[in-house]
Amino acid sequence: MADKRDYYEQLGVGKDASNDQIKKAYRKMAKQYHPDANPGDKAAETKFKEISEAYNVLSDSSKRQTYDQFGHAAFEQGGGGGGGFHGFHGDIDLGDIFGSFFGGGSRTRPRARRGADMQMRVNIKFEEAVFGATKEVQLQTYDECPTCKGSGAKPGTYPETCKKCNGTGSERVVQQSIFGMVQSTITCSACKGEGKTIKDPCIQCRGQGRVRTSKALEVTIPKGIDNGQSIRLNGKGEFGEKGAPPGDLYITVTISPHKLFTREGSHLYLDIPITFVQAAMGDEISIPTLDGGEEKYKVKAGTQPGAVIQLRGKGVPNVHNPRAVGDLIVKLNVTVPTQMNDKQRELLMSFNDSMGDDYKNHKKRWFDKVKGYFS
Numbered sequence: 516m517a518d519k520r521d522y523y524e525q526l527g528v529g530k531d532a533s534n535d536q537i538k539k540a541y542r543k544m545a546k547q548y549h550p551d552a553n554p555g556d557k558a559a560e561t562k563f564k565e566i567s568e569a570y571n572v573l574s575d576s577s578k579r580q581t582y583d584q585f586g587h588a589a590f591e592q593g594g595g596g597g598g599g600f601h602g603f604h605g606d607i608d609l610g611d612i613f614g615s616f617f618g619g620g621s622r623t624r625p626r627a628r629r630g631a632d633m634q635m636r637v638n639i640k641f642e643e644a645v646f647g648a649t650k651e652v653q654l655q656t657y658d659e660c661p662t663c664k665g666s667g668a669k670p671g672t673y674p675e676t677c678k679k680c681n682g683t684g685s686e687r688v689v690q691q692s693i694f695g696m697v698q699s700t701i702t703c704s705a706c707k708g709e710g711k712t713i714k715d716p717c718i719q720c721r722g723q724g725r726v727r728t729s730k731a732l733e734v735t736i737p738k739g740i741d742n743g744q745s746i747r748l749n750g751k752g753e754f755g756e757k758g759a760p761p762g763d764l765y766i767t768v769t770i771s772p773h774k775l776f777t778r779e780g781s782h783l784y785l786d787i788p789i790t791f792v793q794a795a796m797g798d799e800i801s802i803p804t805l806d807g808g809e810e811k812y813k814v815k816a817g818t819q820p821g822a823v824i825q826l827r828g829k830g831v832p833n834v835h836n837p838r839a840v841g842d843l844i845v846k847l848n849v850t851v852p853t854q855m856n857d858k859q860r861e862l863l864m865s866f867n868d869s870m871g872d873d874y875k876n877h878k879k880r881w882f883d884k885v886k887g888y889f890s
Contacts, residue, residue: 522569522582530583534574541570630657630725630753630762634745637766639736641773645783645805645831647738652766654732657725657753663717665758667724672715674757677706684708709757724757734766739781739834742770776805781841783830788850794818802845804829812845820849 526540544566553559572578659665668674676682680703689698702708716722745767752762777784797816801809830841
C-alpha cells in the first residue's frame with residue numbers, strides 16, 4: 516500500500532492547529548474540490564475524499580490523539596480507528612458547506628409568501644387626465660380574513676411553534692452517498708418552512724389567513740397622466756398567506772377622446788375655423804380652453820390659412836411636476852363657402868377684378884416656381 520500523505524498536510528495546517536482552524540481549512544478546501552463544483556474531474560474527486568478522510572480523523576479529539584501517536588497505521592484494517600473514510604463528523608453539514616454553490620444555504624427559513632401583484636384598467640375622461648380626479652374602482656382580490664385577522668388560526672387559538680424543527684423552518688437529514696453518510700439541511704416537512712403549525716385552522720379561511728372578496732377602492736388620478744400609463748398603489752394587491760405582506764396594485768388608464776381637443780405629451784391642440792373675410796380683414800375671436808374658459812385673440816389682417824397661435828401654460832401639467840404646464844396650440848383654418856347665390860358670385864368676381872394683375876397672376880407665379888424647382 517502506498518504511503519498516505521500526512522493528514523495535517525492534506526488540510527494545510529500545523530500539528531498544533533486548533534479545532535476551529537482545522538474546520539475552517541476543511542470548509543475552504545471542500546468547496547474547492549467538491550464534485551458538484553468539478554463535474555467529471557476525477558482528480559478533484561480523489562482530493563475531496565482525501566481531505567474528508569483527514570478531517571474525519573482530526574476533527575475528533577480521540578481519533579486525533581490516536582493518529583498523533585500511531586499515524587495512519589491506527590486506522591488501517593484491524594487498527595484502532597476502524598479504517599477508511601466514514602463520512603462527515605459532528606456538526607459539518609452539506610447545506611452549510613456548499614450553500615454558495617446553490618444560491619445560499621438551506622438553513623434560512625423561507626418567509627411567508629408575499630401576496631401577488633394585481634393589474635386592472637380604468638377608463639377616464641379627457642379632462643380627468645389633464646386636471647386629475649378621484650375614481651372608485653371595484654376590486655376582486657384576496658384580503659385579510661376578518662375572522663382570524665390573517666393568522667390562519669381559529670379565534671381564541673394561535674399558531675404554535677413547530678415541534679419538529681423548533682421554529683427554525685428546517686430539519687437535518689442523514690443520507691447515504693458515494694462519500695459515505697452525509698448530513699444536509701432541508702425545509703421542514705411538518706411546517707413547510709414556516710416554523711409554526713396551526714392545530715385548529717380558522718373555519719372561514721381554512722388556515723390560509725385570507726379570503727376572496729370584492730371591495731371598493733378610491734384611486735387618485737394624478738394631473739397630466741397619459742393614455743396607457745399606470746398608477747402603482749403599494750400594498751393594495753392580494754393579501755399574502757398567513758399574514759404575509761400584500762402585493763401591489765397597478766392601474767392602467769385608458770383616456771376617452773375629446774370632441775375638440777387633441778393631445779401630444781404636455782401640449783393641447785385645437786383647430787378653429789375663421790372666414791375668408793376675417794382672415795383678410797382681421798377680427799377678434801374667442802378661443803375656448805379645456806377648463807371651460809376662453810381667451811380673446813386678435814386675428815391680424817392678411818392671416819394665411821393654417822396660421823398657428825400658441826397660448827402659453829394652457830396645456831397639460833407634467834405628471835411628475837404639475838407646476839410645469841404645456842401650451843395650447845391653435846391652428847386657424849380658413850373656411851371656403853361651398854354654396855353661393857348669383858349675387859355672391861358677382862361680388863366675388865368684382866372683388867377679383869379689383870385686385871389687379873398682381874393678385875390674378877399669383878397662382879401662375881407659384882406654378883412657375885414649382886416648375887423651376889423640379890427642372
